[in-house]
Amino acid sequence: MYLGIDIGTSGVKAVVIAADGRVIGQGHAALTVSRPQPLWSEQDPEDWWRATQAAVLAIDPPVRRSVRGVGLAGQMHGATLLGANDRPLRPAILWNDGRSHAECAELEAAAPDLHAIAGNLAMPGFTAPKLLWVRKHEPEIFAATRTVLLPKDYVRLKMTGEKASDMADSAGTLWLDVARRRWSDTLLAATGLDASHMPRLVEGSDVAGTLLPDIAESWGMARVAVAGGGGDNAAGAVGVGVVADGDALLSLGTSGVIFVATDTYRSNPAGAVHAFCHSLPGLWHQMSVHLSAASCIDWVARITGAPGAAELFARAEVAGPGAGNELFLPYLSGERTPHNDALVRGAFLQLDNDTDAGRMSQAVLEGVAFALADGLDALRGAGTVVKQLSVIGGGARSHYWGRILSAAMETPLAYLRGGEVGPALGAARLAQLAVDGGDPRSICVSPPVDRVVKPDPDDIALLAPKRAAFRAAYPRITPLKETTP
Incomplete structure (x- = not known):
């Protein structure tokens, strides 16, 4: 073991x-x-x-x-x-x-x-x-x-x-x-x-x-x-099992990461895309990185009085995709891809008298999804082809959030059995390779797929106007950072 x-x-x-x-x-x-x-x-x-x-x-x-x-x-x-x-x-x-x-x-x-x-x-x-x-x-x-x-x-x-x-x-x-x-x-x-x-x-x-x-x-x-x-x-x-050229994953931890394995070193700093070595010899990877992902879920649960993430997801699902005009910009700790902006901070926009905890929760799920979609666009702009994303991390527990993420990124998501175990599982597999040797592709295999969430055309249509508003909002809030101590 x-x-x-x-x-x-x-x-x-x-x-x-x-x-x-x-x-x-x-x-x-x-x-x-x-x-x-x-x-x-x-x-x-x-x-x-x-x-x-x-x-x-x-x-x-x-x-x-x-x-x-x-x-x-x-x-x-x-x-x-x-x-x-x-x-x-x-x-x-x-x-x-x-x-x-x-x-x-x-x-x-x-x-x-x-x-x-x-x-x-x-x-x-x-x-x-x-x-x-x-x-x-x-x-x-x-x-x-x-x-x-x-x-x-x-x-x-x-x-x-x-x-x-x-x-x-x-x-x-x-x-x-x-x-x-x-x-x-x-x-x-x-x-x-x-x-x-x-x-x-x-x-x-x-x-x-x-x-x-x-x-x-x-x-x-x-x-x-x-x-x-x-x-x-x-x-x-x-x-x-993301250990071959073109394999890709979405990690939903404190931060959010889209990771694509590559068999050559391919840098694209202009798009704030990371190019790093992989953990296995002869492999590299590209990443888009978002400094706040599941941390936004914990934050909005706390400020709306939800006892935990599960209750927050349930409130959001009652509201539904595209509910209300509320927008959330998830830059609680600044942002990397694609903005490379450490000073920008998060924001709620378009609140009104009917805004409630459910609509705020839904806006947060959408805001993180839109930020991840921006990162995926940056990767694709660098010539990276992403056909499907395997999902890992604590955020992988919510089926409903997967529906929002898939629609925002217009990309299928494969939820893997045990995917919430995350990096510790990979660390154990690296230990296995260090002790016993062997072919990484035969040892570092993908866990069974529990379900695949495909983009729903109706959800895409509901989210499209809000994503356009989200992308227009970033340059409008950046002047505010100049007044922040």
Whole structure:
């Protein structure tokens, strides 16, 4: 059996699978995010470690004893700064932190070849601009920094004592030469760093270390190998068999991601499309990324008094597609694809005296769907062909939302059995490959399809005017950010 651990933003999930991919055991522990100032989003790295241990120990002891390898997945881009003693110097700056928007322009000026080497625009979510911010605003911490790790790689250090990272997660730093799959001295120098600050690079299906004796003992496991693993999206793709050119998925977690596997490196920074390495050798991927997806569901449930997401979906379904004129722009944490705008914020528009919780809920489902449709358009504008999307993540639980998403994107959605397990499943499969070898396409197979949601022509017609209004609304709200402190 193989253990996959996913260090997410809202929690850590641990999953044990059998060799045939069946889920044998699961554990979960919650995390919280600190937002001490506008645009800031931080977590204490030690909280990741505490949650990881809690999630693993929630799995039955006999299942843990059977584990033969461990894989890691995690939230991308987080800047975890370690001093000479390998302890964090400050809270980690997360993927949805927007404070370094000014430093993005500085990075692009300092590294004119950034787009060609990293394959991406400089965005505040990426790791490199965060280090420029720290160098400017916290110079004593920057001077004391000896290592920069991504979130899951800090957990790896605690588990194995090894400083290592995989290609897929490292591609999201803006320090990787993505085509050549190695650190770029040029991009590191542009942020005042060099290769000594970086972890060793491995492929996601390679062995990156071994459990330390005390960790293995406390977890009731042997000193098994720990695989390179992957960033959450790449690992999620491995988990649902998106491992061949043209395979595509939609991840509905805290953020929303459309992910397309490619057998060559294809960058399109002009459309704010990400081009990263995949977690398997010889593969890359393109992504459109939306910083708020299922997080919008939790937010509107809270402000409308819904006891949870299920009740919110039920209220929205009563209202129905296209109900009312309400529009929701889901930019609660800014946006990446296609706008690359860290400062824009969400908005409700077209509210009236008849607006109620049901119509607001429906507008939120539609707003996230319209944003995802914008991202899919950006991918298609880059020449990427997407015929169907496999759906994973917590948002995959709602059948009704699938109906709205499919109509907004005018694309069939395949809901996979166990798709809500997400990146932890892919991490476990990468552990299996690291320990046993084998052909990734025979091991990383797609789970059975529970249902396919096809775009309903009536829903498309109901949503079309609102999507047009949604696309017209973004440029009209952007002046407001100039007045926001």
